[in-house]
Amino acid sequence: MLRIMITLSLLIILAGCSGARFHTNITKDILADQVSTRVARGDLQQFYSDQEAHESGAKLLGRVEGQFCINKNHDTKPNISYNRAKSHAIDALKNDTMNRGGNAFTINSCSETSVSYCDLSVLCSGQAYDY
Numbered sequence: 001m002l003r004i005m006i007t008l009s010l011l012i013i014l015a016g017c018s019g020a021r022f023h024t025n026i027t028k029d030i031l032a033d034q035v036s037t038r039v040a041r042g043d044l045q046q047f048y049s050d051q052e053a054h055e056s057g058a059k060l061l062g063r064v065e066g067q068f069c070i071n072k073n074h075d076t077k078p079n080i081s082y083n084r085a086k087s088h089a090i091d092a093l094k095n096d097t098m099n100r101g102g103n104a105f106t107i108n109s110c111s112e113t114s115v116s117y118c119d120l121s122v123l124c125s126g127q128a129y130d131y
Contacts, residue, residue, distance in 0.1 A: 044094055045104035045131050053106055058129035061102045065125045066092030069118040080120065086110050089122040102128035 047053035053060070068088035070080060089110060097105040110124040 043103070044097060045129075047104060047106045047129065050106050050108070050127055053104065053127070053129050053131075056131065058104050058131040061097075061100045061128040061130055063125065064093050064096040064100065064102075064105060064128045065123060066090060066094070066096055067113075067121065067123045068092060069115055069121040072117055072119050082112065082120070082122065085120055085122040086124065089124040093124045093126055097126075097128040100128045102130055104129040104131035 047056070047058070066089045068085045070085065090107065093107065094105065097103075105126050105128050107124055107126040109126075110122060113121045113123045115121040
């Protein structure tokens with residue numbers, strides 16, 4: 001009996017929300033650009049060393065970097081882990097690779113850096129390749 005009442009309550013709640021509409025300032029063009037960039041980053045080849053890239057015949061395009069910074073805000077403490085910041089820095093490194101016309105990359109180092117206007121800053125460096 002309790003199960004039936006819970007099920008009916010959920011159905012009534014869901015029916016009440018069926019006409020809800022959400023509005024955003026994200027346009028179709030912005031959304032398409034964000035999705036295509038994310039897909040392109042996912043299509044990049046990652047070599048685990050510069051030697052592996054060289055042995056595969058990839059052409060070196062140059063050094064790339066990606067940095068992520070959480071700006072200092074005296075009202076709040078940063079609510080992001082080092083690993084999350086590192087992931088964002090790697091995404092920025094991948095963007096730099098794509099901007100150079102590359103489709104492959106290596107990550108040579110990632111480390112926390114000291115930047116005066118950041119509570120947390122992570123810088124990743126590597127190489128961009130055309131594979």
